[in-house]
Amino acid sequence: MNEFSRREGRQKGNPLKRLLAIRGMGQVISVTIGLVALCIVFQILSSNFFSPDNLGNLLRQIAPYLIIGIAQSFVLITGNIDLSIGSIMGMSSMMAATMMTKGVHPAWAILITFMSCVFVGVVNGQLVAACKLPPFIATLGTMTIARGIAQIVNNNHNTDTISIGIGKETTEAFKNFFYYGKIFTLGGHQESNGSVIGGFSIYSPVIIAIALWIVFNFMLSKTRTGRHIYATGSNMDAARLSGVNVTGTITAAYVVSAICSCIAGLIVCATTGMGAMDTGNSYELYAVAASVIGGVSTLGGQGILLGTVIGAAVWSVLQNGLQFAGAPVAIRNIVIGVIVVLSVLLDVVIRSGSRRKAKDMGASALLGWISRKSSEKAAP
């Protein structure tokens, strides 16, 4: 997984033991087993689940969840939370789409959108780290503001299709870059017009997600900033006394979160070719789910991005699989909710052999965490 384990693994036999010794690997492995089990169940329920076609689609569905999962994981590991993820997605989607319908070249539209989102991230970070607002409140504020911006940029309307501004060709390029483009196709059959239907494809969002994952995983596991993020989440006082710039570290995490959310918003925009004001609604909570299922602790200091991949996969496989199996939306929601809680609970029980720690880690931790953080900030 990382350099250390590989090297140590060679030295000290039993590589599995070594792998498990990596912090957070236990949960990743148990959730991966759960993921495999889910896939098998869905394959039995509907034989089409493992079709090459659906597999490619599934990967494409996972991508945005993974991207926002990375966003939330960064912030959670510093011991905070980002509720503005969904709204930043909406803001990014609406801003870019509005500009493009007005004829702004996508490159410029993306750049301006990107800068605005980064700015929101910086504001989040400063409010939490420098002004010491409870993160729940601070990001609740920016969440509402960002949603407001998403609504105001096009006068409280969803935008028209972006092709009216930038023309059909550029629109196609934009849409392909963020969503429809196929990097690689296996199987399927060729239509008379030259396009390929069916088969297993890797679509561009998957590549974007992988690229982001590689960059941010590197940042988190190999760089100084990454260490500082874990240290801040684990014990802020000790980190500060060790010379860590805590304010800067927390801000960095929020900026990473904003960048990922921005890109996720652009992907949604490219999917429909227009901007919708409610883009990304409640995605911040899906992001919490992806992170927590993958073993990121809401209390900070714990978790690895590999887990977030599995968490995002579990989330999308559930959505996709249940849909394929023909379950109605209401049933889908209930099943997903139950499985999310169970998956975290199972891991806690397996690892500690007791239920005592369950409240430290699971989804229910969110509530405890909120009350803890707010009383913490209120105390002085």
Next chain:
Amino acid sequence: MDIIQKDSEILRLHDETHEDIVKMTGISKSFPGVLALDNVSFNLRKGEVLALLGENGAGKSTLMKVLSGIYPRDSGDIEISGLKQEDFTTGKAKELGIVIIHQELNMCSHLSAAENIFLGREIIKRGVVSQDEMNQKAFEILSMLNIDIDPETIVGDLAVSKQQMVEIAKALSANAKILIMDEPTSALTSKEIEDLFRIIIDLKSRGCGIVYISHRLEEISLIADRVTIMRDGKYIATMNYADTSLQEIISLMVGREITEKFPKISCPKGEKIFEVKHLNAGRMVRDVSFELYKGQILGIAGLMGAGRTETTRAVFGVDPKESGEIILEGKPVTIRKPYDAIRNGLVLVPEDRKKDGLCTKLTVRENIAMPSLDVISNFFGVVNRQKEKMIVEKSIKDLSIRLPHSEVEAMSLSGGNQQKVVVSKWLARNSRVVIFDEPTRGIDVAAKVEIYHLMNDLKRRGIGVVFVSSEMPEILGVSDRIIIMCDGRITGELMAFEATQSLILTYATMFESKLSRSDAS
């Protein structure tokens, strides 16, 4: 303390009942990668104080956690008051009157002292918690202990020593039959220790069995009836205190003789390396000035709460300064945050390991490397694992930190070994001045000597060493020059050869005695 000693001697003669209230046989307990307890036997009699001794990581805390139901045992028998216990849980232990004061503070820092004392046993009147009665009862318990704390103060606002006293009050209020104290005094002032010992003797006379764990061997002589010694997770010996000697205890603990308790080297006094001028920061740091020379260890003595920790924190930039100047190697430096200090080559080994020293959820490797990350990472901020590994391995070796491997969470180390991690993480850097605030708290005899050697080594290399400690013998034994603080001010300065315990104590209580004198008149 003399009075206490006589008291306890009388009691020692009285207690020849030899009734075992705890009998543990063949207890084993392992954690991933460590066999913490290996076939350990242990017994505790009614109405005695049993000192449980051993090096850091010997398994003392683990054994006591097994006895209080916190850890399940892998094998072995537990008999409490003659009854065999099968499924032993914390609830069961509580029922049987087993109360433990943990090595690490376990307080809800947002709750008041009274709420903490009655946590889990809240007094309920007509379906609601009766705050008044709890405050009243808490007040009684605290005044019995001679502790001057308002039961309604929020625990997080109290000094560590006061928090520890609240913890003790909590244990006492539970009417313990078996009381386990895991290093209760490591954060207490000498006056508070005296109060605690008085209480211990009182509890003894009422038939309570007490297990007392400490690395301050001088204390043991005041209260212990018997001693049990552990080493490397194994039971070594149990003896009547009267039949043994400190020498014997130490060599059984460590497995070898320790010849020099306070190694001292003499170096020529060099140039002035560090100077603090007229530092003011809050109520506890008033006009503090001192100088530090190469080749000398500067000890800062004083009672707990004299403002020594506050001084070090202000110097290091943790707490804001109101005024004052800091001069490093002749150049004035501005220190607003710890990072400024570290960049200038000034580091602080903090006092409170759980709060300020360790990221307990991170691995030992990450903890040790943390302050050195800027040194071991490249221009792009990528950490060089090779260099990191070297630093970490060297630190672990230098301080003989006992752990299965450096990838374990810092939390899983024994208390003393955690302290060693806190100390070692700062030594990996090449600093110019190192401030140690109570570095030997909770560390066993052998490791203390290790740390003194380290300080001497720094001194020899021309690095400035400031050494804050509340333990008189070590401050006398290690420092070359001693300044004494009382109530936020420096009240005296002594060279090592002229310093004595009583002289230091006079300076350390200067304002208190003046106050009481003016009260009397």
